[in-house]
Amino acid sequence: ARLPALLRQMPKAELHIHIEGSLEPELIFKLAQRNGVTLPYPSIEALRAAYAFTDLQSFLDIYYAGASVLLKEEDFFDMAWAYLGKAAADNVVHTEIFFDPQTHTARGVPFETVIKGLNHAVHRAHTGLGVSAKLILCFLRHLSEEEAFATLEKALPWRHHFIGVGLDSSEVGHPPSKFERVFARCRELGLHVVAHAGEEGPPAYIHEALDLLKTERIDHGVRCLEDADLVERLAETRIPLTVCPLSNTKLCVFPTMADHNLPALLDAGLCAMVNSDDPAYFGGYMNQNFIELFAALPQLTARHAYQLARNSFEASFVGEEQKRAWV
Numbered sequence: 001a002r003l004p005a006l007l008r009q010m011p012k013a014e015l016h017i018h019i020e021g022s023l024e025p026e027l028i029f030k031l032a033q034r035n036g037v038t039l040p041y042p043s044i045e046a047l048r049a050a051y052a053f054t055d056l057q058s059f060l061d062i063y064y065a066g067a068s069v070l071l072k073e074e075d076f077f078d079m080a081w082a083y084l085g086k087a088a089a090d091n092v093v094h095t096e097i098f099f100d101p102q103t104h105t106a107r108g109v110p111f112e113t114v115i116k117g118l119n120h121a122v123h124r125a126h127t128g129l130g131v132s133a134k135l136i137l138c139f140l141r142h143l144s145e146e147e148a149f150a151t152l153e154k155a156l157p158w159r160h161h162f163i164g165v166g167l168d169s170s171e172v173g174h175p176p177s178k179f180e181r182v183f184a185r186c187r188e189l190g191l192h193v194v195a196h197a198g199e200e201g202p203p204a205y206i207h208e209a210l211d212l213l214k215t216e217r218i219d220h221g222v223r224c225l226e227d228a229d230l231v232e233r234l235a236e237t238r239i240p241l242t243v244c245p246l247s248n249t250k251l252c253v254f255p256t257m258a259d260h261n262l263p264a265l266l267d268a269g270l271c272a273m274v275n276s277d278d279p280a281y282f283g284g285y286m287n288q289n290f291i292e293l294f295a296a297l298p299q300l301t302a303r304h305a306y307q308l309a310r311n312s313f314e315a316s317f318v319g320e321e322q323k324r325a326w327v
């Protein structure tokens with residue numbers, strides 16, 4: 001691997017991590033036992049062996065099955081606390097964590113249980129790990145607008161526990177336009193807004209996210225390079241792209257890491273940075289993403305590493321004063 005010490009040691013922000021995607025097979029089995037949940041896999045090894053994905057949906061099916069062991073506030077705390085420890089070890093000093101409440105409320109877990117467990121870990125990370133952490137509520141785009149509004153309603157008593165909303169799950173066939181009114185309401189509430197777009201979906205979905213949802217960042221966005229006008233727009237507005245290299249290779253968005261377009265995104269002057277997406281499923285946390293990316297793409301130098309770290313802070317939702325301190 002190239003530049004490993006620099007990549008590991010540099011302070012960085014993580015802006016695209018699904019907390020349910022940080023649930024390691026070991027913890028899945030531990031929580032299954034603790035909660036009396038029966039898993040369709042006989043062992044940790046058998047579960048891990050099922051992590052061979054061909055596209056986004058093949059991953060999501062297993063990801064939602066894994067989340068079925070999360071029932072109690074303590075389970076959500078344990079999951080988030082494990083992730084925050086990994087983040088601290090990778091010199092992540094700030095993280096904006098996605099969570100999918102509908103995955104849990106659909107199983108009868110109260111919204112309150114989810115948010116209290118996660119919030120407890122977030123607060124402990126500040127004092128215990130020196131990691132600044134915030135929560136972003138994601139709506140599942142394969143579900144209806146009505147269900148998203150109902151979720152927002154359940155979340156409102158906990159409005160001060162999360163800084164924004166996002167849009168995730170199955171992209172193709174569920175364009176941003178489906179959630180235009182939900183996002184308008186979220187913006188009125190003063191929430192930050194982001195959306196997954198251009199991971200498997202076309203560049204038109206990125207345009208829609210910007211025009212209709214008025215998102216401040218695009219999650220993934222790697223397919224923007226197919227649309228020169230879109231690239232120019234993203235460069236001029238400095239709309240960040242939260243890119244996830246290991247995710248993109250494991251979900252076959254790119255055949256191999258050597259085919260990843262992150263160098264081209266940076267060359268185009270875009271505010272792109274590295275994130276882990278679902279680290280328990282895709283083979284590693286932040287530093288593993290950096291190390292495999294730089295190992296596979298020899299044109300990436302220390303200058304690029306610095307730019308990626310800088311972009312992560314620029315794209316974060318921290319105050320301007322904190323941003324200046326990090327950049």
Ligand code: ADE
Binds near residue numbers: 063
């Ligand atoms: N949920 C968890 N990870 C996701 C991804 N990479 N794309 C869409 N939805 C997700």
Ligand code: ZN
Binds near residue numbers: 016018168196277
């Ligand atoms: Zn994601």
